[in-house]
Amino acid sequence: MSEPHLVLRGVHRHYGEGDKFVRVLEAADLTLNGGELVAIVAPSGAGKSTLLHLCGLLESPQSGEIEIMGIETSRLGDRGRTQLRRSTVGYVYQFHHLLPEFSALENVSMPQIIAGKPLAEAEKRSRELLDLLGVGPRASHRPAELSGGEQQRVAIARAAANHPRVILADEPTGNLDPATSDLVFDALFGLIRNEGAAALIATHNHDLARRADRIVTLQDGLVVDHQL
Numbered sequence: 217m218s219e220p221h222l223v224l225r226g227v228h229r230h231y232g233e234g235d236k237f238v239r240v241l242e243a244a245d246l247t248l249n250g251g252e253l254v255a256i257v258a259p260s261g262a263g264k265s266t267l268l269h270l271c272g273l274l275e276s277p278q279s280g281e282i283e284i285m286g287i288e289t290s291r292l293g294d295r296g297r298t299q300l301r302r303s304t305v306g307y308v309y310q311f312h313h314l315l316p317e318f319s320a321l322e323n324v325s326m327p328q329i330i331a332g333k334p335l336a337e338a339e340k341r342s343r344e345l346l347d348l349l350g351v352g353p354r355a356s357h358r359p360a361e362l363s364g365g366e367q368q369r370v371a372i373a374r375a376a377a378n379h380p381r382v383i384l385a386d387e388p389t390g391n392l393d394p395a396t397s398d399l400v401f402d403a404l405f406g407l408i409r410n411e412g413a414a415a416l417i418a419t420h421n422h423d424l425a426r427r428a429d430r431i432v433t434l435q436d437g438l439v440v441d442h443q444l
């Protein structure tokens with residue numbers, strides 16, 4: 217079997233001190249393999265966003281190891297972390313965060329251009345992704361000219377633009393109605409399988425979580441397997 221895309225070992229993360237001390241993760245372990253889709257379902261404040269930020273190298277743990285594509289990240293400096301994040305991680309948020317003055321095609325091309333890809337190649341990849349996610353016909357539309365579900369599918373295409381090995385999604389359907397959530401999840405699932413990425417998706421939607429390969433929750437600072 218190929219190496220896991222993401223591994224957390226004994227990760228500890230707390231915030232604040234004294235009466236503001238909040239222990240979020242105590243000794244969290246998690247392994248995500250390529251093509252695997254894991255849903256994380258836990259109550260508000262349990263630490264889902266914290267876990268995703270740690271996996272995406274946006275925050276550092278106080279102790280423990282986080283490995284992405286075999287690279288142990290604790291000894292990397294800020295530049296090394298940023299480089300690794302840009303080349304291996306794609307992030308999808310609850311609100312799409314697309315750039316309002318740019319078209320769907322430009323929004324998806326942007327991270328590729330920043331990574332140094334020539335424009336024609338970037339646009340080719342963007343069109344493939346937009347087609348795969350069912351929003352190809354909206355490529356020239358700006359975010360305000362798209363529905364909520366379309367905006368979110370463009371945001372997923374953008375997250376996948378640089379072939380990330382790990383896709384992290386924080387409530388990606390949190391502000392969509394059930395039918396649209398289903399559509400966006402279908403698109404996200406199809407994409408992850410197609411690209412062979414590993415995905416960790418925080419969601420409050422149990423029906424969607426059940427469609428993942430595995431469901432985990434956070435309990436006493438640990439990541440534990442969960443059945444709904």
Ligand SMILES: Nc1ncnc2c1ncn2[C@@H]1O[C@H](COP(=O)(O)OP(=O)(O)OP(=O)(O)O)[C@@H](O)[C@H]1O
Nearest residue numbers: 231232238240258259260261262263264265266267
């Ligand atoms: N920067 C911070 N400083 C202090 N405490 C923080 C910080 N970020 C998060 N916390 C605390 O850590 C805990 C976990 O927060 P987190 O946002 O990870 O939860 P969550 O499970 O994503 O919640 P929700 O479902 O409501 O978004 C919360 O109790 C929160 O108050």
